[in-house]
Amino acid sequence: MVDFTLESKAVLDGFNHDWNGTRLRELTEMAAVAVSVPKDGAAALNKKLKTAYGANAPAAGESFVGKGDARVMSFAEDQFMILFNHTAHSGVPAIEKKLGDTGYYVEQTNNWVFLELSGPLARAALERLCPINTHPDKFPVDRAERTNMEHMGAVLCRTGEDTFLIMSASSTAGSFLHALETSVEYVS
Template identity: 30%
Template sequence: MPELIAKSALEGRSLTLGTVTLAEVDVGPVTSVAVFPGAAKAVAKGLKTLGLAMPEPNSFAEKKGSRIVWTGRDQAFLMGVEPPVLEGAAVTDQSDGWAALGLTGAGAVEVLARLAPVDLRLAAFAVGRAIRTQLNHMNIVILRTGDHAFEILVFRSMARTAWHELETTMHMVAARAGMKI
């Protein structure tokens, strides 16, 4: 019987253009947690074993290699660790359905501003914030992980398209920065 070998969506790609770096990020296991009505306390008890709690809307939290990201009302992605027992929630492995891209550098906001219809400047979207939005026509989740750093979660089937869109825009931003007006 043949053995299947897991591959990442982008095979570890990395690219730097100007002040911006785009790279595939390994976020570890991704588990969807959807809290059943009235079961918030039971889920909180399970997440407490990781030092985490369900995140507030449009935010995420990290603790010891684990991360929980708001993805909707009473929904979150638990990333980086296998989930504890979470009675009172639908828990679904999403690891093979999502890819993560890191976008870092002084021009990262400029790149995303051309593709996502939200204000991602630091004053409006602080470190620790997360939002579901679009990158052109693709549904994504954007996390602000640093002053000049983002992680972008995209459906694995759209990872190469997202890479292409971001790379093309990085070329435009780098070219514009080099122009004398």
């Protein structure tokens, strides 16, 4: 019998590059859990969510950073996603511990690659790839939208003045990273 050990590895090997103050990096210790609200269960779930994270479920297209630096973001009515720093393979047990049986939970961690684009050229680079108007008047901090970038599905969330969380399918992570790198290089 062969003796071997499996080791976890970041989707993009922890990519981290800086172009004169504009930085693109992979967030490697992020968990993502999708939460669906049961029929007639919004009040009970919101009560637990407020205790655990400090607020009710956000409206579609909105997000907030709650207790423990968890980001709660929504793209549709009665559905939201919780992103939080977590090294284990599955984030569901951590969410179940906080929210109990008030919602339906689906592990999303390994389905996504999580990237952060920050710096003075972040918006210019995104404008080349993304149909969303990222001007601060139209896309304020904590806005979160599903979109396409270079024909690939993505989630874009503005997390700071010049900082964006970008999520895309882990299955196309290499192509997605290439598109982002090329766009940043073009505007720098």
